[in-house]
Amino acid sequence: MIKALAFVLALVGLAACATPPPQTGDEVQRLAAEIRTLGPGIDPEEADRAARVAYTYTAQLAKEYQITDPPLIHNTKVNRGLRPRGLCWHWAEDIERRLQQENFETLTLHRAIANADNPFRIDHSTAIISRAGDSMYEGVVLDPWRYGGVLFWSPLSDDSRYDWVPRDVVLEKRRLEQVARLKPYVTN
Structure with a gap:
């Protein structure tokens, strides 16, 4: 009982950290301006x-995912089968897929994961947009999960909350670790 209460209090405390900044009404224009500053050659229309x-699309997904709670509480509901989707990797996967449909010529999409090597924090996934040919490290983080369906964005270099690693690097490291764990069980 005490453990359950401590868990709930910790969850509530963590959920309070997910309060989005106030909306000013010009978020789309500010994000577009940030994307244009990623470098020369970016099509302003793109x-x-x-x-x-x-x-x-973030707003559409928030409705589809039935977001009514802060992210960690919503995660619990998804994991218990009470909500259809809404884990961070769902957001990242869905927003990346939707943006890829735009067939950008001057922009590239990336996926990244944070906290993969931290046993005390859950993994966090996101999508990142950059100038075509640039790495994710020169891009802008697009994170709809962080504030529970309100898009957070920031140049990756300014996002001090997470240490982003390319998704492919994290997944390859996990694959190699799994192979190493299975190796003793493989017989010749």
Whole structure:
């Protein structure tokens, strides 16, 4: 009983950290401007479209995912089968897939994971948009999960909350660790 109460209090405390910044009404324009500053050669129309899609699709997913709670509480509901989707990797996967449908020529999408090597924190996934040819490290984080269906975005270099690693690197490391764990059981 005491453990359950401590867990609930910890969850509530963590959920309080997920309060989004106040909306100013010009978020789409500000994101588009940030994407345009990623470097020369970015089509301004593509930057505008990417920003508009990121915001409108986030709002659509929030309805589809039935978001009514802060992220960690919603995660619990998803994991218990009470909500259809809404884990961070769902958001990242869905927003990346939707933005890929735009067939950008001057922008590239990436996926990243944070906390993969931290046993005290849960993994966190996100999508990142950058100038075509640039790495994710020069890009802008697009994180609809962080504030429970309100799009957080920031240049990756300014996102001090997470240490992002390319998704492929994390998944390959996990694959190699799994192979190493299974090796003693493989007989010749």
